[in-house]
Every structure is written in C-alpha cells, then in structure tokens.
Amino acid sequence: MKAKTLLGLHDKATLSEIKTRYKNLMKKWHPDKHKDDIETATKMSADINGAYSLILQYCNNYEYRFDEEFLQDMTLTPQQWWEKRFGGR
Secondary structure: OOHHHHHOOOOOOOHHHHHHHHHHHHHHOOHHHOHHHHHHHHHHHHHHHHHHHHHHHHHHHHHOOOOHHHHHHHOOOHHHHHHHHHOOO
C-alpha cells in the first residue's frame, strides 16, 4: 500500500499535517486499544510507522530541507541575506 494512501494524505500535505495524521493513526491503531485483535493492530502500527518513515525520508532527501539554517535563510529579507553572505560589502 502506498504511504500517502495509508496515512490518508493529500498531494499538498504540509509536514505539520503529516505529523498530525501520523500521531492520530498511531493512537487509533495502538495494540493496547485493540486487545481483541492485537495481531492486526500490531501490523497496522508497523505499516503506519513504515509509511511515516518513508515520507520523512523522501522529504529530507529529495523534496524539502528542514535544517534550521535553511529555514532561517528563508525568512531573511534580501538585505539581511546579502549582509549574511557577503558581510555587508
């Protein structure tokens, strides 16, 4: 099953939406909440973890950069960016 489909994400989901969906699904499918069918709940939990891991790996390696310096650079004005890069020369 595709990771996006398993987590119920739309094509333009943000990282915050992905995390929220993951947490909600993990709460729903936690084996402690399904004492009558622990095997299915365990399998679903593992599948959800795998899908979440796959999506985060894709985001970090191919699509997005979430490191702090990159995010700070995204919020700089052109003047601040120039000064940071070239020391105001």
